[in-house]
Amino acid sequence: MLNQYRLTPRVRYWTHSLSARLWLTSIAVLAVSLSLIAAPFLYALNQYPLEMWQQSNNQRIAQRVAAGLTYNERGMPVSAMVDEQTAWLFDVAPTEVMYRVFDNAGGIILSAGKDHDGHPWGKVRLAELAGTHQQVSINGQPFDMATLEVLHQGRLFYVQTATSNAFGDTVVDMKFGPLPEMIAVSILIATIAFGLAFPFTIRRVLHPLKVASDAATSITPANLQTRLSDQHVPSEIKPLIVAFNDALARLEKGFTAQQEFLGAAAHELQTPLTLLRGQIELQTEIENKDLLYRDIDLMARQVRQLLHLAEVSESQNYSFGEIDRIAVVRDVLAYLERKAGGNQITLRLQAPDTLPLLYADKSALFILLKNIVENAIHYTPAGGTVFVVADHTSVQVTDSGPGIKPGELPLVFDRFWRAPDAVQGGTGLGLAICREIAVAHRWRLSVEALRPGTRFILWF
Structure with a gap:
């Protein structure tokens, strides 16, 4: 659920x-x-609405009337030439939109609208009203009134325009x-x-983050020298890139030192182990030689595995070319045929006669497949069979042994890891070597737990 x-x-x-x-x-x-x-x-x-639209609109009408005044030869206003829209308002709404022009004494000179009272709108002198807005009552209705002062040839005139509040509310509702x-x-x-x-x-x-992420994804133990570019990276992200590159540098240094130590230690141990085995063979009085030989051989095998691990971890040790993968698989089975026969194990191959050539290091592929098949032989009981299947995309190796517990599957490729209940002698390095080779070739190596048995798959 x-x-x-x-x-x-x-x-x-x-x-x-x-x-x-x-x-x-x-x-x-x-x-x-x-x-x-x-x-x-x-x-x-x-x-x-009055403050937001009506007052400003009434002010514009007053300015248009004042700008459109025409005068006679005596300097007196005789008409107001306004734009078509303003003239239309005066014609269609004479009771809602009006204007008057007064002389300095308050006498009306021009007017438009249906207000027959000849007195100025407002309760104070025209000079005090100039440049202001007032709410006035005309014919019993509230109006917004604007007053402008006009100077022409030394004479003062006053223009008053009035717009009814009801008209303003209606226009606001229609317009807005x-x-x-x-x-x-x-x-x-x-x-x-x-x-x-x-x-x-x-x-x-x-x-830039996507580019840095792709570059980080490509970094593997085989190319630790790669660094993330800080070009065109935002300033906020650049410290993270720098810190990541510094961590990579320290990691590369530590990894290189580790590989050098493994290689040097394994190389230096080979000769003493050979001499030790020879001395034991010469000393006739030593008892339980078989037990000593087994321990020395196990140590020698571990040393060889360490050398292999050091070699396959360095990309410069590979020699790439086009190889026949089927021929390599057959060589591995031929090499391990005697060992399988000694353990009463049957090796079976299912593969086409030919497959497209593979770009790889032939010796590395041989070591990888040999370790996996040899591991399958170790864990297959007597009378069992190890199946090897090769096709265009993979090589699969399946044994009929007791299998691996699901919780242990993520650990099988770790260095020096061995199953707690393992009965076969081993170093715990064989599958780690396989993984290093797969990483160097950009292959994928996976393992599946069967019932019974285990299947290793090398994906090309």
Whole structure:
């Protein structure tokens, strides 16, 4: 039941993805920011339409009337030439939009609209009203009034325009009523467009990390000299790249020292072991020589394995070329045929006559397959069979032994590891050598526990 609620690998990847988090965070920030910017404007427009639109519109009408005044030869205004839209407002709404032009004494000179009172709108002198807005009552209705001062040939004139509040509210509703929906749709469209475009931006920004990740993936014990490039890397990431390269340098130094020590120690131990065995053979009074020979042979074998491990861990020790993998498999089986026969084990090969040539080191492939087949012979009981299957993509070696416990499968390629219940003598290095060879060739080596038996698969 719990398996139904487990996240798939792809979902887990996106759940922990930096790109996904940046994408979601940026979209959320954009949507919230646009909403916060639009909300005060919509609130003010809804709560204060007079201040948000009517006053400014009435001020523009007054300015157009003042700019459109024409004068006679005596310098007196005779008409107001306004734009088509303003003139249309005066014609179709004469009771809602009006203007008057006064002289300095307060006498009316020009007017438009249906207000027959000749007095200025407002309760104070025209000079005090100039440049201001006031709420006035005209014919019993509230109006917004704007007053401008006009100077022409040394004479002062005053222009007053009035727009009814009812007219202003109606225009605001008509003009700005759809605005909330339009803003909401615009925010949605902007968010979607940003969400679609943002992954390309993120991909470009994170491209140096992708390059560094690919380079890090290619680093193996065979090429520890590789370093991550810090070119075009963001400043925030560069310290991490530098620290990683420093760690690689220390790792390479330690790995090189380890390999040199293994090679030197194994080389120096070979001769003393040979001399020791010879001295034992010459000493007739020594008892239990067979037991001593077995221990010395086991030590000598471990020394040889150490030498092999040191050799296969260095890429310069390989000689690559096109080889016949079927011929190598047959050579391995021929080499181990006597040993298998001595243990009453049958070796069986299933393979086509020919396969495409493989680019590899022939000796390394021989050692790899020999160790795996030899390991299968050790763990197959007398009368059993070791099956070897070769095809275009792999070589599989299957024994009929007791098998490996599932919990021990990840350990079989570790150096010096041997199963706790192993009865065969061994060094614990044979499969570690196989893994080093596979890594050097960019092959994959896997193991499967059968019932009974074990299958090793070398994937090309």
